[in-house]
Amino acid sequence: MLAEEDLAKVPKGLSLREYYAQIYNWYMKNKDKILIKLAHKSKNDPYITCYYELMKVIPAPNEATMEDIAVICREVVAGLMEWAYHEEDENGVKMGAYAHYILDTFFDGFHGELARDLSRKSKLYEYCMTECLDRIRKD
Numbered sequence: 771m772l773a774e775e776d777l778a779k780v781p782k783g784l785s786l787r788e789y790y791a792q793i794y795n796w797y798m799k800n801k802d803k804i805l806i807k808l809a810h811k812s813k814n815d816p817y818i819t820c821y822y823e824l825m826k827v828i829p830a831p832n833e834a835t836m837e838d839i840a841v842i843c844r845e846v847v848a849g850l851m852e853w854a855y856h857e858e859d860e861n862g863v864k865m866g867a868y869a870h871y872i873l874d875t876f877f878d879g880f881h882g883e884l885a886r887d888l889s890r891k892s893k894l895y896e897y898c899m900t901e902c903l904d905r906i907r908k909d
Contacts, residue, residue, distance in 0.1 A: 772866055779863045780871040789872050790839045791831040793846060796859045801825050807853050820902035821850040827897055837892035840877055840885050843869040847880050849899040 780789075804821055811818060824845065829838050845851040846869035855866035870880065877885040889895060896902070 772864065772870060776864050776867045777870065779861070780867050781861070781863070786836075786839060786872065786876050787831045787834070789868055789876075790834055790842070792859060792863065793842065793865055793868050793872075794828065794831055794834075796857070796865060797825065797828070797851065797854065800854070800857070803857070804853050816903055816906045817850065817899075819906065820897070820899060821853070823902060824850050824894065824897040827894060829894075835892065836876075837888045838894050839872065841889040841892040841894045841898055843872045843877075844880060844885060844889050845898055847873070850897075850902070 801822075804818060805813065808815070808818065828842065829835075834842075842851070846855065846865050851865070855864065855869075857865050859865070859868075873880050873882070873885055877888065879885065889898070896905075
């Protein structure tokens with residue numbers, strides 16, 4: 771859970787793609803930090819495997835659709851990218867704060883029907899936590 775102070779640190783007035791770029795750039799630069807944060811898990815752990823599959827296909831800000839941005843933000847809040855929820859960028863803004871801000875400002879919140887529906891329409895949906903873990907368990 772984020773504190774109000776965390777949400778207040780999110781800069782105001784950026785475009786959807788500019789906010790998404792903050793998340794995208796941080797994860798691209800720090801994608802292997804998961805191995806430190808989750809050092810108690812094997813590199814072959816299904817969660818880590820699925821996370822890296824998602825990182826291979828995550829679209830750059832200029833290529834991301836509304837659907838892609840919705841699914842990525844939902845994964846930051848409660849999915850494969852959640853491990854970095856409280857990690858801060860160079861401006862002291864947490865990844866979770868960016869994700870919640872995007873979902874609340876441009877969509878209808880994490881639990882909103884619009885955010886869920888758009889997420890399901892993204893080409894990334896098959897890579898999200900539930901879908902990927904179900905696929906791995908079947909193999």
